[in-house]
Amino acid sequence: MFNPLTPADVVSAIGVTVRRATRGGLSSDFAQDQMKSVVSASRHLEVELSSYQEVIREFVFEAVLRLGAGTGDADLDVELSALAAELQKVADGQGLGAPLAECLALLHDSDSPAATDLLDDLRTLMRALTDREVDLLAAGLS
């Protein structure tokens, strides 16, 4: 989640790298290192493409639920609602980053206890999200 380079970017990079390595020969340490990275990337990519959508859906569901509970600050809640709507349109882990970061920034700017509680809730969700991502990737390697 929030990782730079889209899966399509990585697939393209793999193709470029394999093409270069096969043209130049695979005897050098550098070429072999490149190919090891390609193999590793393909295994991670498989997990990302097959598993992340469901994780993102579940995260968005929980986050939107919490954002929907509001903070009691009408202006802030309007902005949070708009960001929650953006979250619901997110198609991938990269897309989560901006609306979530904006939510956090708004909550930091507020000094209300409700905003602080919501910040903690979102952090808890993000921790669970990062743990889940690592679990999936690790399972894909085993």
Next chain:
Amino acid sequence: MSGTPTVDSAAPRNEQIAVLEKQLRAAGALGGAQSVVAIEQMSGGWSRHSYLATAIVDDEPVGFVVRVEAPGGVLETDIATEYAVLAALDQEAIATPHVLAVDDSGDNPFDGPYFVMEKVAGEAPNVFRSASREMLELSWQGDRAIASAMVETLARLHSLPLERLPSTVPSLSYADVVGRWRDVYERYALVRDPVIEEAFRWLDGRDPGPPMRGLVHGDYRIGNALVEEGGIRAVLDWELSYVGDVRFDLGYLSLERLAGKHLRPVTELFGAFAERDWFIAEYERLGGAPVDLDVVRTFSVLGIMMLMGTITRGTWMYAHGKTSDFRLAWARFGAPGLRQDLTHLMQW
């Protein structure tokens, strides 16, 4: 997304050899009739490319390492300063390679500023490989020579009188270091990362107070130490060194990443070479000052921001065709484990 050739596009080897021979003779490392017979690029890091040059001296092969600032390299570090730090440490009881020559012009057959140093015997353990970790575990269970050398070297480094260092070594406060990695994120992030942004806010609120001021290695880990016959022969990779709060090195070394964690921890040993409590107690004993572990945690988070900064910059370089080194694209798969570590260290 294209890539321009990088590491394998250097000028013909004979030009590199000619330049090296001249420098090595000037440094007294080669006699008039001796010559460099081979030069090959070594597999290795992102911000520096290394070449191994072999000369025949008194009928024996002698190695020299050429360390070049990488084009489109991940970190904007100064080869001349790194050389100056090593030259200064040459005079101290800190095991570093002996440096011989520097060319910071960039207009040379190596396509970048570089310096030359003697090749030191030994191998740098790769904590992502089980064989290296097993060797380190055996050393810890045995005479602890590697662990002792690592803690002694670090304590000695941190207590080095600053007046013995070149004035070009940057002096950075805690806020400067946080700001450095924040700048990298803001400038090069391809996507927004709310965990990273929260971590910067967390760091802003965790100023550690009066610094334990000294020379910070900046990337101190067993993977940057040459090990031979159970001992440390040299500490390498000084391009991130600066004068500042030395607890950064402790926090950084505490990261499970440096003990081989990509996604899962693979050893219980601190840095893959010692038990953490032992290391901290020895460091305190050698340094004469207690270590606040909560401050070390702050610097662990800062250490991760440095690693995330290298990933951020590296993926940006790849995406913008500044490098064709696939490892910089692969690095995006290193982010999830580090992000997880951030959430745990910040105790979310």
